[in-house]
Amino acid sequence: MKKFLACFTVLFILAFCACSFGAEEVKLKSISQLKTERLAAQRGTVGQFIAEDLLGDNKGKLLTTYEKYTDAVAALRQKKIRAIVMDEMPAKRFLNSVEGLAIMDEPLSEENYAIGFRKGNTELLDQVNKALAEIKADGTLDKIFEKYYGTFLAGDTSSIKPEDIDFNKGAKGGKLVVGTEAGFAPYELKVGSGFIGIDVEMCAAIAKKLDRELVIENMNFDALPMAVQQIKLILSAPA
Numbered sequence: 001m002k003k004f005l006a007c008f009t010v011l012f013i014l015a016f017c018a019c020s021f022g023a024e025e026v027k028l029k030s031i032s033q034l035k036t037e038r039l040a041a042q043r044g045t046v047g048q049f050i051a052e053d054l055l056g057d058n059k060g061k062l063l064t065t066y067e068k069y070t071d072a073v074a075a076l077r078q079k080k081i082r083a084i085v086m087d088e089m090p091a092k093r094f095l096n097s098v099e100g101l102a103i104m105d106e107p108l109s110e111e112n113y114a115i116g117f118r119k120g121n122t123e124l125l126d127q128v129n130k131a132l133a134e135i136k137a138d139g140t141l142d143k144i145f146e147k148y149y150g151t152f153l154a155g156d157t158s159s160i161k162p163e164d165i166d167f168n169k170g171a172k173g174g175k176l177v178v179g180t181e182a183g184f185a186p187y188e189l190k191v192g193s194g195f196i197g198i199d200v201e202m203c204a205a206i207a208k209k210l211d212r213e214l215v216i217e218n219m220n221f222d223a224l225p226m227a228v229q230q231i232k233l234i235l236s237a238p239a
Contacts, residue, residue: 028083031106037082040064040072044222047085050108054085067220068183073098089153093185096155118228131209135202144201148186157185162194165204173211177234178203181221190218
């Protein structure tokens with residue numbers, strides 16, 4: 001996949017606070033402690049690969065992967081695992097909406113996000129790159145980040161509604177079909193029958209530049225690359 005979006009993020013560990021365990025439990029403070037702990041990650045993500053490297057030969061016994069982060073968080077609360085390898089912003093959102101969780105201070109990795117295209121689809125790649133450069137230059141991208149890094153990240157989604165996002169319906173240029181796993185707030189989130197999030201609004205702005213209607217296809221994260229390859233999707237959004 002071509003990387004062209006400098007959407008910087010840091011992968012963190014999301015774990016229970018010490019008070020959520022019995023007196024015999026040891027609070028997780030450093031990455032070295034995780035090498036013998038039961039960990040979880042979302043299937044097919046960079047977080048899974050980082051967890052596998054961290055656990056080494058023990059990954060088959062200690063690592064559990066989930067299709068959705070919500071399932072991993074449920075397992076964490078049930079003490080089936082000790083920590084989840086996940087991205088900073090979704091981790092902070094869970095921290096603000098679920099009691100008894102904490103984020104370790106030490107980051108595991110720093111990663112850049114990208115939008116994936118079918119190999120050889122250089123025409124669309126060039127079009128999206130150009131549109132992305134334009135919305136970055138005119139301040140649209142910054143406004144989208146500011147919108148979601150405020151009250152939304154703190155748990156208030158009531159002020160952001162799918163119907164308020166311009167998907168450019170009925171555009172003359174056709175449709176821009178974007179696949180994502182809509183359980184990755186603040187980047188993408190399913191609300192009712194619609195979608196909101198940084199990636200959603202970014203892609204909506206790109207679609208408008210291309211005079212296309214944005215269509216969101218929600219599917220499991222690990223199914224996205226194959227869907228793009230089989231041209232079931234035009235592109236997959238960073239997620």
